Amino acid sequence: MENVIDLKDIWVSYDGVRVLESVNLVVKDKDFLAIIGPNGGGKSTLLKVILGLIKPDKGSVSLLGGMPAKTRRYVGYVPQYHSSNLDFPVTVWDVVLMGRLNTKRPLQRYNDDDRNAATEALKTVGMLDLKDRQIGELSGGQKQRVFIARSLVNKPKLLLLDEPSTGIDSRMQKEFYELLNKLKSEIAIVMVTHDLSAVSVYVDKIGCLNRKFHYHDDKEISSHDLEVSYQCPVELIAHGVPHRVLKEH
Amino acid sequence: MLELLQYDFMRNAILAAILASIACGIIGVYVVVKKIVFISGGITHASFGGIGIGYYLGINPLFGLIPFSLLSAIIMGLVSKRTKVAEDTAIGILWSLGMAIGIILIYWTPGYAPDLMTYLFGNILTVPMSDIYLMLGLDAVIIFVVYAYYKQFMALCFDEEFTKVSGLSAEKLYLLLLCLIALTIVLLIKVVGIILIIALLTMPASLSRHYTNNLGKMMYLAIIFGVFFSLAGLYLSYVFDAPSGATIILAMSTVYILHFLYDGLKPKIAS
Numbered sequence: 001m002e003n004v005i006d007l008k009d010i011w012v013s014y015d016g017v018r019v020l021e022s023v024n025l026v027v028k029d030k031d032f033l034a035i036i037g038p039n040g041g042g043k044s045t046l047l048k049v050i051l052g053l054i055k056p057d058k059g060s061v062s063l064l065g066g067m068p069a070k071t072r073r074y075v076g077y078v079p080q081y082h083s084s085n086l087d088f089p090v091t092v093w094d095v096v097l098m099g100r101l102n103t104k105r106p107l108q109r110y111n112d113d114d115r116n117a118a119t120e121a122l123k124t125v126g127m128l129d130l131k132d133r134q135i136g137e138l139s140g141g142q143k144q145r146v147f148i149a150r151s152l153v154n155k156p157k158l159l160l161l162d163e164p165s166t167g168i169d170s171r172m173q174k175e176f177y178e179l180l181n182k183l184k185s186e187i188a189i190v191m192v193t194h195d196l197s198a199v200s201v202y203v204d205k206i207g208c209l210n211r212k213f214h215y216h217d218d219k220e221i222s223s224h225d226l227e228v229s230y231q232c233p234v235e236l237i238a239h240g241v242p243h244r245v246l247k248e249h
Numbered sequence: 250m251l252e253l254l255q256y257d258f259m260r261n262a263i264l265a266a267i268l269a270s271i272a273c274g275i276i277g278v279y280v281v282v283k284k285i286v287f288i289s290g291g292i293t294h295a296s297f298g299g300i301g302i303g304y305y306l307g308i309n310p311l312f313g314l315i316p317f318s319l320l321s322a323i324i325m326g327l328v329s330k331r332t333k334v335a336e337d338t339a340i341g342i343l344w345s346l347g348m349a350i351g352i353i354l355i356y357w358t359p360g361y362a363p364d365l366m367t368y369l370f371g372n373i374l375t376v377p378m379s380d381i382y383l384m385l386g387l388d389a390v391i392i393f394v395v396y397a398y399y400k401q402f403m404a405l406c407f408d409e410e411f412t413k414v415s416g417l418s419a420e421k422l423y424l425l426l427l428c429l430i431a432l433t434i435v436l437l438i439k440v441v442g443i444i445l446i447i448a449l450l451t452m453p454a455s456l457s458r459h460y461t462n463n464l465g466k467m468m469y470l471a472i473i474f475g476v477f478f479s480l481a482g483l484y485l486s487y488v489f490d491a492p493s494g495a496t497i498i499l500a501m502s503t504v505y506i507l508h509f510l511y512d513g514l515k516p517k518i519a520s
Contacts, residue, residue: 051414073416079408088282088407089462098404102415106397134462150411 002065003028004158004188005050010059012045019045020056023213029157032184032202035192037209043192044080046209047162050190051077064157073102076151076159076187078144080166086136092146093131096121099153121149125179141172145179152183159183161191177202253487258374262483262493265376268384269440270453270475272391276433277454277475278467279426283406288325290447291340292427293434295321295347297443300368301354310368311383311435318434321347322427330420371442371494373483380439387436391429402426403464440479441494448498452505453478459512478504 005027012020019042027033037043048054049061052068064071076099099121100114122128125145135143144164151159161180165173173195180189181202191203207215253259280289299317303310325343329336355362367375395402404412405422413419430450437446457470482497489496 053410053413072414075414077411077414079410079414085282085284085407089458089464089467090403090407091462094403095407098400098407098411099415101400101404101412102417104400106401110400 003062004031004064005190006060006062007050008060010046010049010056010061012042012049012054012056018211020049020213021211023059023209025207025213025215027158027188027190029188030184030186031204032180032189033191033205033207034203035190035207035209035213036194039194041210043194043209044162046213047160047190047192050160051075074154074156074158076148076154076156078147078151078159078161078164080162086143088135090135091131092122092127092133092135092138093118095135095146096131096149096153099150102154117153117155118149121153122146124152124183125149139172140166141168141176144168144176148179148183157187159187159189161189161193163193164191165193165195258376261376261378261381262373263480264381265373265384265440266479266483267476268381268388269437269449270472270479271388272384272433272436273449274453274457274470274472274475275391275395275468276429277450277471278457278464279402279406280430280450281454281458282464282467283426285430286447286451287337288329288340288427289430289450291325291344292318292322292431293443293446294344295325296431296434296438297352297368298347298350298354300365300443301351301358304358304362304365305354307358311380311438314435314438315432317347318431319428322431323424326420326424326427330423367442368438369442369444370492371438371440371445371497373440373479373493373497374486376439384436387432391432394425394429398422398425399465441497445494445498448501449475449479452501456505456508459508 003026005025007023007025010020010023011018023046025046035043035046045054049056050063050068051072052061052063061068064074096118097110097114100110100117103114104110119128122131125148127142127145127149130138130142135146138146148159148161159180164176164180168176180191183189184202184204205215207213254263280286296314296318298321299314300310301313302317303313306313321343325340328334328339328343332339334342355365364372364375366372401412401417401422404415404417405419405426409419409423412422433450434443434446437449441449453471453474454467456474457467460470461467478501479497482500483493485491485500486493486496
């Protein structure tokens with residue numbers, strides 16, 4: 001099967017400031033990749049390049065074997081927590097159905113297939129009970145689950161998450177990563193985060209991004225990689241033994 | 250009060266108030282929830298250029314207004330999304346540019362401009378039957394487009410980036426919404442005038458947000474508030490012999506402010 005994401009030699013700059021420099025990335029089916037790096041390191045830009053929302057100055061992007069503008073509708077995208085208007089008058093149910101919008105023309109109503117898919121997605125994330133709540137009344141973790149349900153409702157082949165742990169307390173985070181862990185048996189997941197501790201246990205691969213992308217085909221990162229990315233010494237803390245991520249140091 | 254209804258101009262005024270409230274209830278909800286009050290104000294004021302064109306060409310100023318306000322909406326939408334000029338700066342510039350065009354054209358028009366004040370401050374008592382038909386037609390267009398694009402507009406207003414990723418053209422949808430705002434302005438102009446439109450577009454919708462969490466119900470409520478306030482304002486204008494546009498806004502603002510004072514005084518419940 002073809003690669004889910006294939007980026008070759010991507011360069012992006014804004015107003016003469018280089019944001020991405022020669023980034024290469026391959027994501028295969030059922031990979032779970034975390035991309036970490038400092039703020040302003042180009043993480044969100046990279047996601048937007050993958051989705052075709054930003055055109056790179058140089059390099060080629062292939063998403064699900066095609067041009068991102070055509071294929072991004074088959075991607076489940078969970079944008080940053082604050083990107084949507086949370087005081088907006090919609091219910092959880094409305095938000096999840098929004099995920100089916102790309103299959104609708106003007107005047108067309110949602111049908112039973114759409115409603116079944118929405119029910120299914122809400123069940124997967126454990127939020128079916130709260131479907132009639134207004135979105136702003138939910139906690140951070142619950143909102144994040146709703147946005148994941150919205151991205152799952154089209155049975156995507158790839159889930160892209162932008163800083164998913166923002167605004168979630170640590171107990172919720174554990175549940176949240178366990179949900180991702182459950183999903184990864186079926187689809188590829190790419191997650192952008194600066195939360196190093198949570199990343200370690202569940203992901204298969206880690207890349208560091210700070211303009212340049214440092215990436216190994218496993219989930220060990222060395223303190224050297226991190227220092228190059230963050231441009232300052234980073235203290236590495238290893239987690240639970242079976243899931244050791246970092247080399248002993 | 251009933252004897253007032255015998256007059257044609259009063260009947261037209263009431264019809265105009267209802268027709269205007271329908272458009273401003275529906276579109277006002279989008280203006281409020283998408284937080285595009287400033288760009289709506291910009292389109293409103295820039296449309297004055299269209300009034301100027303109407304006078305200069307010697308046609309009904311509303312026929313200058315319709316194309317000009319649609320054009321301003323599209324230009325403003327494109328300039329604020331596509332250029333590197335900050336959105337509020339771009340809106341501010343186009344806001345004044347449209348007015349400047351209107352002022353020059355009216356100055357160049359021979360004779361004096363009759364009922365210019367009507368377009369600036371509104372006068373619901375001078376709406377002729379032909380304008381009522383025009384308002385009816387515009388309401389029909391607005392209701393049809395919102396019915397057809399209800400889901401799409403909801404997604405656009407809630408989460409623009411997600412809408413784009415879903416493969417919809419967020420930019421086209423946004424421009425369509427701005428065009429509907431432009432048409433609403435045409436509908437409202439005789440009722441309250443360019444200067445006061447933004448209040449009519451925002452207050453009923455903002456008030457309705459406090460009573461429901463449902464976008465569609467917000468629209469119905471905003472229409473009811475709009476009809477109530479504009480008729481109340483119309484009555485006050487008769488009682489106090491004051492300009493109707495201003496009394497409508499005054500009636501609305503008074504209730505709005507009292508509502509929020511009352512809300513602010515209530516003990517806060519942790520949510």
